[in-house]
Amino acid sequence: xxxxxxxxxxxxxxxxxxxxxxxxxxxxxxxxxxxxxxxxxxxxxxxxxxxxxxxxxxxxxxxxxxxxxxxxxxxxxxxxxxxxxxxxxxxxxxxxxxxxxxxxxxxxxxxxxxxxxxxxxxxxxxxxxxxxxxxxxxxxxxxxxxxxxxxxxxxxxx
Amino acid sequence: xxxxxxxxxxxxxxxxxxxxxxxxxxxxxxxxxxxxxxxxxxxxxxxxxxxxxxxxxxxxxxxxxxxxxxxxxxxxxxxxxxxxxxxxxxxxxxxxxxxxxxxxxxxxxxxxxxxxxxxxxxxxxxxxxxxxxxxxxxxxxxxxxxxxxxxxxxxxxx
Numbered sequence: 001x002x003x004x005x006x007x008x009x010x011x012x013x014x015x016x017x018x019x020x021x022x023x024x025x026x027x028x029x030x031x032x033x034x035x036x037x038x039x040x041x042x043x044x045x046x047x048x049x050x051x052x053x054x055x056x057x058x059x060x061x062x063x064x065x066x067x068x069x070x071x072x073x074x075x076x077x078x079x080x081x082x083x084x085x086x087x088x089x090x091x092x093x094x095x096x097x098x099x100x101x102x103x104x105x106x107x108x109x110x111x112x113x114x115x116x117x118x119x120x121x122x123x124x125x126x127x128x129x130x131x132x133x134x135x136x137x138x139x140x141x142x143x144x145x146x147x148x149x150x151x152x153x154x155x156x157x158x
Numbered sequence: 159x160x161x162x163x164x165x166x167x168x169x170x171x172x173x174x175x176x177x178x179x180x181x182x183x184x185x186x187x188x189x190x191x192x193x194x195x196x197x198x199x200x201x202x203x204x205x206x207x208x209x210x211x212x213x214x215x216x217x218x219x220x221x222x223x224x225x226x227x228x229x230x231x232x233x234x235x236x237x238x239x240x241x242x243x244x245x246x247x248x249x250x251x252x253x254x255x256x257x258x259x260x261x262x263x264x265x266x267x268x269x270x271x272x273x274x275x276x277x278x279x280x281x282x283x284x285x286x287x288x289x290x291x292x293x294x295x296x297x298x299x300x301x302x303x304x305x306x307x308x309x310x311x312x313x314x315x316x
């Protein structure tokens with residue numbers, strides 16, 4: 001039995017609850033995705049605070065990103081990010097080859113448009129975690145073949 | 159770092175999200191608690207299905223309750239129920255001396271009235287799990303001293 005099951009089930013219910021009205025328009029849809037992102041943000045803030053309570057200070061931005069890819073991801077999803085890339089100018093791409101919240105969906109192309117609502121919470125998680133580590137960012141998700149996903153983190157210089 | 163942290167943080171956010179309007183009336187309050195209970199119910203259904211996938215058939219009702227107290231509780235809360243009592247006539251009392259969702263609240267009596275919204279999801283969890291094992295029930299929670307709680311399960315004979 002995977003340890004993250006209670007979290008995953010609760011996450012699914014949350015998505016269902018927030019986006020339940022099937023015939024909601026585009027504006028409503030966007031608003032729901034924002035709500036999920038904000039909830040993820042707050043959960044990410046709480047989690048990173050607890051996770052880093054006893055760690056040493058991070059050397060630099062890259063060091064922080066590595067922590068997100070390893071420790072933070074493992075805490076939430078019980079696996080690490082599969083690939084981390086950066087252009088060394090403030091853009092990081094975190095690739096997860098098997099995103100848990102997507103792995104329940106069929107891989108067919110017709111479900112691609114459903115993906116954003118399953119990823120909004122996770123984008124928020126990353127943004128919240130980074131914010132509490134002093135790194136302001138914009139996090140977006142890009143899916144080409146499910147259940148793989150690339151999370152793009154654009155650091156906002158302050 | 160406790161494994162259940164992502165679940166707990168998400169649960170807190172959910173409560174916040176559902177009960178956010180501070181000045182909501184009693185009816186609204188009751189409705190929110192019902193919503194939380196129903197979400198717990200559905201999560202409980204999903205979890206128990208996965209948890210019992212490879213277990214042998216349960217001997218009787220008591221055997222099922224023991225499974226809830228041990229395996230099911232451990233899966234969600236990383237601890238077992240501390241005490242299980244029954245009158246052997248369809249009433250079971252599950253005592254948890256440290257309910258995770260309550261342990262964030264101060265123990266003062268003035269917070270007791272806040273307790274129901276933190277317990278509704280858990281009551282639903284138990285009811286959902288039991289339902290999928292073929293046991294229809296009513297589950298209520300009683301708090302006298304936080305963060306301890308007694309969950310009362312009344313089996314509904316079908």
